Amino acid sequence: MNANVLIDPLTRVLLIENDPVEATLIQGLLAGNDSNRFDVEWVPDLSCGLDRLSNKTADIVLLDLALPDGKGVAALDQVSKAAPDALILVLSAKKNEALAQQALQHGAHDYFNKDHVDAHWLPRVLRYALERKVAQSALLESETRFRAMSDASPLGIFVSDAEANCIYTNAAYHKISGLTLEQTLGTKWSTAIHPEDRQRVLAEWGIAARQRAPFKSEVRFLRGDGSVVWTRLNSAAMDAGRMLMGHVQIVEDITSRKSAELILHGAEEALFEEKERAQVTLNSIGDAVVSTNLEGLITYLNPVAEKMTGWPHEDALGRPLEDVLRIVDGKTKEIIESPAQHAINDNGTVKLAKNCFLVHRDGSESAIEDSAAPIHNRDGQVAGAVIVFHDVTEAKAMALKMAELAQHDFLTGLPNRLLLVERLSQAMGQADRHNKKVALLFLDLDYFKHVNDSLGHGVGDLLLQSVATRLGTCVRATDTVCRQGGDEFVLLLSEIEMQNDAIQVAEKLLAAFELPHQIEGNELYLTLSIGISIYPDNGTDANAVMQKADIAMYHAKDVGRNNYQCFTAAMSLAERTH
Numbered sequence: 001m002n003a004n005v006l007i008d009p010l011t012r013v014l015l016i017e018n019d020p021v022e023a024t025l026i027q028g029l030l031a032g033n034d035s036n037r038f039d040v041e042w043v044p045d046l047s048c049g050l051d052r053l054s055n056k057t058a059d060i061v062l063l064d065l066a067l068p069d070g071k072g073v074a075a076l077d078q079v080s081k082a083a084p085d086a087l088i089l090v091l092s093a094k095k096n097e098a099l100a101q102q103a104l105q106h107g108a109h110d111y112f113n114k115d116h117v118d119a120h121w122l123p124r125v126l127r128y129a130l131e132r133k134v135a136q137s138a139l140l141e142s143e144t145r146f147r148a149m150s151d152a153s154p155l156g157i158f159v160s161d162a163e164a165n166c167i168y169t170n171a172a173y174h175k176i177s178g179l180t181l182e183q184t185l186g187t188k189w190s191t192a193i194h195p196e197d198r199q200r201v202l203a204e205w206g207i208a209a210r211q212r213a214p215f216k217s218e219v220r221f222l223r224g225d226g227s228v229v230w231t232r233l234n235s236a237a238m239d240a241g242r243m244l245m246g247h248v249q250i251v252e253d254i255t256s257r258k259s260a261e262l263i264l265h266g267a268e269e270a271l272f273e274e275k276e277r278a279q280v281t282l283n284s285i286g287d288a289v290v291s292t293n294l295e296g297l298i299t300y301l302n303p304v305a306e307k308m309t310g311w312p313h314e315d316a317l318g319r320p321l322e323d324v325l326r327i328v329d330g331k332t333k334e335i336i337e338s339p340a341q342h343a344i345n346d347n348g349t350v351k352l353a354k355n356c357f358l359v360h361r362d363g364s365e366s367a368i369e370d371s372a373a374p375i376h377n378r379d380g381q382v383a384g385a386v387i388v389f390h391d392v393t394e395a396k397a398m399a400l401k402m403a404e405l406a407q408h409d410f411l412t413g414l415p416n417r418l419l420l421v422e423r424l425s426q427a428m429g430q431a432d433r434h435n436k437k438v439a440l441l442f443l444d445l446d447y448f449k450h451v452n453d454s455l456g457h458g459v460g461d462l463l464l465q466s467v468a469t470r471l472g473t474c475v476r477a478t479d480t481v482c483r484q485g486g487d488e489f490v491l492l493l494s495e496i497e498m499q500n501d502a503i504q505v506a507e508k509l510l511a512a513f514e515l516p517h518q519i520e521g522n523e524l525y526l527t528l529s530i531g532i533s534i535y536p537d538n539g540t541d542a543n544a545v546m547q548k549a550d551i552a553m554y555h556a557k558d559v560g561r562n563n564y565q566c567f568t569a570a571m572s573l574a575e576r577t578h
Contacts, residue, residue, distance in 0.1 A: 010450075011130065014058040015042045016049035016079070017091060018067050022114055026062065029122050038126070046070030046078065053082040060126060063108075064091045065099055072099055073106045080107050087130060130449070156231075156251030158189055159238075167246070176231060176253050178223030189235075189249055194220035194228060205235075212237055218254065230258040245418070257390060260285045264373055264386050291375065292321050292340050293384040308368075308391060310361025325387065326359040327368070339372035340385035347382055349373040358389070366391050409483040411461055412468035420482040420490055424542045427494040428535050438535040439493040439502035440545050442553035443471075443509070446527045446561040448487035459519055466517045467526065474508050490549075499534050499566060506530045506564035527562035529553055538567045548572075 013030065017023040023042045030038035041058075043049045046067045053061075063079055065072055079088060090111035092100035100111035109132075112125060156173030160166050169177075169184045177184070177192040184191070190198055190205075197219045208215035215235040220228050232252040238245040288305035292298055298316050301324075306312055311324045327336045342350045350372050357365040370389030377383040407419035415423070427438045445467065452460040464487070471481045471489060480492040491509075493502055509528055516523035531553025539545040552567040559565070 010037045010039055011060060011126065012058045013038050013040045013060045013062060013126070014049060014052060014083075014086075015040055015062045016044075016046060016067065017042065017062070017064045018044055019064075020044070022064075022091075026122070030126075046075050050078060050082050053079070053086075058083060058086050059130065060087045060089065062089055062091055065096065065103060066093075073103055076103050076106050076108055089126070156249075156253075158184070158249040158251060159246065160189055160249075161246040164188055164247070173251055176229055176251055177221050178225060178227070178229075189247070192221045192223075194222040196220070201233075208235070209237075218258075229253055230255045256285050257287045257388065260287050260289065260388055261371070261373075264289075264388065287388050287390045289386065289388055290321070290325060290340075291384060291386040294344065294382065296321050296338070296341060296344075298324055299384065305389075308358060308360070308366065308389075321387075327356050328359055328365070329356060331355065338387075339370060340387050343372040343374045343385045344382055347374050358391075412465055412483050414468050414481055414483045414489075416482065417484055417490075420480060420484075420492060421542055421546075423480050424492055424545070427492060428542065428545075431495060431535065434495060436495040437497065437499075437537070438545070439491075439496050439499070439505075440533050440535070440549040441491040441493070441502060441506060441509075441564075442484075442531040442546075442549040443489040443491065444529045444553055444557060445487040445489075446529055446557075448526065451524060451526075455522065459522065459524075462519045463517055463524055463526070466519060470512055470517075471509070474505065474512055490546075499532070499537070502532050502534065503564070503566065506532060510562065510564065528564075529556040529561045530564035531556055531567065532564060533567045 015023055015026055017026070023044075027040045027042060030040050041052065043052055046069045049061070049063075052058075061079055061083055063076060065075060067075060070078065076088065076090070088108050090100050090103045090108045091114050092103075092111050093114055097113070100108075103111060110125070112122075153170060153172055156176045157168070157170040158166060158173055159168040166184045166187050166189065169179075169181055173184070174180060179192060190202060193201055201217050201219050204217055205215055207213075215233065217233045219231055219233060221231050222228060230253070232254045234250040234252075235247050237247055285302070285304070288308045289300070289302040290298060290305050291300040298319050298321055301309070301311065301313050301316050306316075309316070309324050311319075316324045321338050321340055322335075325338060325340075327338070328334060329336055336356060339350045351370070354369075356368060358368045359365055368389045368391060370387055372385050372387045374382045375384040375386055407416060407422075408414065409416045424438070424440070430436070431438045448460070448463070451463055464483075467489070468481065468483065471491065475481060475491060475493065478494055480494075482490040482492065484490050491505065493505060496502060509530065513526055513528055516525050531549045531551065533539065533545050533548035533552060535545045538548040548567040548571075551571050552565045555571050556563050556565040565571075
């Protein structure tokens with residue numbers, strides 16, 4: 001299907017009203033509205049309404065709670081079951097307002113007094129109710145995608161708010177901690193930590209939190225069934241400018257690695273008295289293990305070490321450790337001295353410096369973390385060293401991905417509201433220093449909902465991506481294009497001279513959207529309603545500037561769409577009178 005014109009809005013309304021006079025009035029008010037087309041069908045009682053909904057869908061159901069064959073919330077419950085996707089608004093007389101309030105608690109989206117219905121107010125109520133439902137559906141879809149992605153992660157995720165109370169945990173965290181989502185929500189992140197580790201970890205956490213520094217630690221989790229799981233914690237603050245939004249923790253189950261370290265601590269007896277059993281154990285664990293003699297020549301590699309280094313056991317035996325285990329600094333790319341030699345010299349366990357990479361035999365690199373410990377002979381003398389290491393590339397990539405997702409829109413890849421607020425604050429500070437101005441343009445896609453309704457959400461998502469690309473061609477590289485959510489976008493223009501600079505961009509945007517979007521064989525036309533506010537002319541803080549742009553955008557929609565409006569004080573007065 002080709003769409004060469006704007007999608008014509010048509011809203012299907014089912015009116016269930018016993019009073020013919022009231023029904024005729026409401027039908028007339030909706031039929032006479034020019035900006036929204038309503039297809040209103042009237043039935044006089046509940047049974048007819050339920051029969052109608054069983055055969056035909058409706059976008060909105062207007063329901064009288066005083067029907068002859070169904071009254072109050074009982075009637076509402078039947079309609080909600082028959083039309084789970086419809087927007088249900090309750091018709092109520094002023095004397096029955098308490099009943100209408102009760103209906104809201106049972107799932108009605110809103111109610112209005114039949115005594116105060118007019119041709120201007122009723123269509124606006126229906127329009128804004130539909131827009132609110134679309135926005136809520138888009139938010140729910142975004143949250144569902146995020147949860148599906150995070151639940152697919154093998155790493156546990158624990159997110160807390162600024163007061164350190166849990167607001168989200170993923171499936172991997174539930175498996176590691178033994179706690180359900182309901183048991184974690186509202187708790188502190190330290191709830192699952194073993195009591196014997198808790199005091200130490202909280203002290204380390206306090207230091208990192210005061211310095212706003214990343215926090216890392218290895219701790220035991222005590223599960224509800226009494227079992228203990230060793231974990232590695234990686235935590236970082238979620239900041240919006242200078243404001244702390246909370247923390248996100250990545251939790252990795254390192255029980256197998258800790259088990260390997262316990263085995264290696266007893267390696268003296270295991271190597272000489274139970275060599276075969278030790279080798280089977282080392283071959284089975286998830287971390288790489290390499291051992292050397294006192295001269296630094298390799299005496300053993302387990303299968304994980306063979307895979308990570310690219311050296312088969314037979315080729316590596318007897319070679320200097322540096323030939324097989326080539327470790328470089330992540331920044332300088334210079335070779336780092338093997339921790340095994342440090343362990344032998346110091347006769348103690350040592351850890352590899354952070355940000356180190358293992359160079360594979362074929363030249364590829366992977367980020368690793370490791371530790372080395374000395375091996376003692378029967379007489380207690382140092383006889384070599386054992387190195388345990390593992391690949392942390394996935395954990396680092398996941399941490400970077402989580403940081404990216406926290407500040408960018410999943411569908412378009414554009415900055416989200418969180419990143420916009422941060423960049424707006426920076427632009428305002430820079431404008432003050434350079435005696436410039438900052439412009440904020442709020443954009444709403446006119447009638448975008450009807451693309452989703454007629455062509456499907458798949459086409460709608462592709463259209464949003466096309467819109468994001470086109471917006472980017474209309475601004476400078478130093479400006480920011482943000483997706484606010486749903487079909488709303490925001491443009492941040494930094495360091496402008498005057499309001500006219502923003503107006504020129506708005507006119508450029510309107511001209512750019514005169515061309516159709518080519519989406520899967522469809523030519524889709526969209527127009528924009530644009531609201532403009534200027535810092536510091538219209539506000540001296542980020543919230544004020546954003547609010548004024550939002551008010552101006554809705555004013556642009558009210559005066560006919562496909563235009564821009566610059567904020568004026570009169571708009572604020574008009575907003576307060578609605």
